[in-house]
Amino acid sequence: xxxxxxxxxxxxxxxxxxMLGYVYFIQTSEEYMxxxxxxxxxxxxxxxIPGFWLILHYLRGYYNNTMRKSRLQEFGDTISVVFxxxxxxxxxxPTNYSTHIYHSPLxxxxxxxxxxxxxxxxxRLIITSIVIYNIRNRTIGxxxxxxxxxxxxxxxxxQMIEQKKSLGNKLLGFVNMTEADDIVQSNPLPVLxxxxxxxxLVNKYKIEEIIIALxxxxxxxxxxxxxxxxxxxxxxxxxxxIYDVLMGSVKMHTPFGEPLIEISTQLMPTxxxxxxxxxxxxxxxxxxxxxxxxxxxxxxxxKLTSRGPIIYSHERIGQYGKPFTIFKFRSMYINSxxxxxxxxxxxxxxxxxxxxxxxxxxxxxMPQFWNVLRGEMSLVGPRPERQYxxxxxxxxxxxxxxxxxxxxxxxxxxxxxFGYAENIDEMVERLKYDLVYLETMSLYTDIKILIYTIIIVxxxxxx
Numbered sequence: 485x486x487x488x489x490x491x492x493x494x495x496x497x498x499x500x501x502x503m504l505g506y507v508y509f510i511q512t513s514e515e516y517m518x519x520x521x522x523x524x525x526x527x528x529x530x531x532x533i534p535g536f537w538l539i540l541h542y543l544r545g546y547y548n549n550t551m552r553k554s555r556l557q558e559f560g561d562t563i564s565v566v567f568x569x570x571x572x573x574x575x576x577x578p579t580n581y582s583t584h585i586y587h588s589p590l591x592x593x594x595x596x597x598x599x600x601x602x603x604x605x606x607x608r609l610i611i612t613s614i615v616i617y618n619i620r621n622r623t624i625g626x627x628x629x630x631x632x633x634x635x636x637x638x639x640x641x642x643q644m645i646e647q648k649k650s651l652g653n654k655l656l657g658f659v660n661m662t663e664a665d666d667i668v669q670s671n672p673l674p675v676l677x678x679x680x681x682x683x684x685l686v687n688k689y690k691i692e693e694i695i696i697a698l699x700x701x702x703x704x705x706x707x708x709x710x711x712x713x714x715x716x717x718x719x720x721x722x723x724x725x726i727y728d729v730l731m732g733s734v735k736m737h738t739p740f741g742e743p744l745i746e747i748s749t750q751l752m753p754t755x756x757x758x759x760x761x762x763x764x765x766x767x768x769x770x771x772x773x774x775x776x777x778x779x780x781x782x783x784x785x786x787k788l789t790s791r792g793p794i795i796y797s798h799e800r801i802g803q804y805g806k807p808f809t810i811f812k813f814r815s816m817y818i819n820s821x822x823x824x825x826x827x828x829x830x831x832x833x834x835x836x837x838x839x840x841x842x843x844x845x846x847x848x849x850m851p852q853f854w855n856v857l858r859g860e861m862s863l864v865g866p867r868p869e870r871q872y873x874x875x876x877x878x879x880x881x882x883x884x885x886x887x888x889x890x891x892x893x894x895x896x897x898x899x900x901x902f903g904y905a906e907n908i909d910e911m912v913e914r915l916k917y918d919l920v921y922l923e924t925m926s927l928y929t930d931i932k933i934l935i936y937t938i939i940i941v942x943x944x945x946x947x
Contacts, residue, residue, distance in 0.1 A: 545755065559605065625652040628656065629685065631679070636697045656676070679708075710747070712882075721747070768854075801869060845941055864930040865921075877912060886919065
């Protein structure tokens, strides 16, 4: 059972169920059937009902991770969305007929919620139960690596394969921390490589989960591993010690199997992530359209003050370590990096006179609205760096990899608080502000950073 087929099943179920639920709802009132004009308008709404519910479920994040659902969580997700949908329908829908039919808003709410919840939830319950059955019987699952090489790794392996009901992990092999020859050879799983090769292994085997099988006393090794896998789009789990259990860090997701701590990679609620992306698209479209005259003037200024192209582009590293091409208005003379990459600094002779103005006003970054539209960047996020500098930063601050959990941005908290970095040490110093952003990431924080950025641009205080 492929993940795409499961998603299609949920989508078709919600479309059909929402339409049937709505038709049943408007057919339940005998009085309603005698009001022709109301009947006509109500059926017109039938064309919009599936889209209405799909949007709400999408904003709730229901269609993410369709293979990792629990029936109890699904009950809560469905009832919460139906409740919100009922309020919106009452406010925005053909409420004139509801006042004809129902004696009170409470009666309308109870009827609408009961009917739509029943029609939507029970088909979902069937699909989810089928998926869970296939997972527990090892028909489907998540490609998984075990990182470790000692007794802890082999213990976890044997515990997982001996479980009567699978948790969904399709164990493909071990990854050793150093040399790939320390795993107990009696295990049928192969040693696929070392920690240095883990990026390659995750991509090659399409890994979805990594289980850290290290002793709690190996804190330095665990820290190194977490920094290495921080930028990967995978679920990370680790065996807890007794103190984690006593401190309440271990949460039971299923009565089967060993308790594992799942390291959360979701920095924002799903609905905020979706709104953040909508803000990116809308704001970028408006900026590209409204700033066309400014783009033309900047292009003329660049051409009149120096030879070379108007737009400068080069490769940067984005979310999950994926490279992309970033676009900027050229602010330096051509061939400024003929001797290799070099950060700009105060009094940098490579910057053109007009380029200094562009940088001070942050106008050189404006073509990156196109990167935002393409989904490679966001309005707000850590500034993207070149691989050349990332390698140097990681030698000093391995936790830099955590920044690659999110899309890079046109502006960032580090950019607002620190400005442009002139050397590796300053890049590391700026890193702490971007890590704070990850810890406090929200729509409110993004709006706050955007406001500060606009103030900096208007005052011409860009560093």
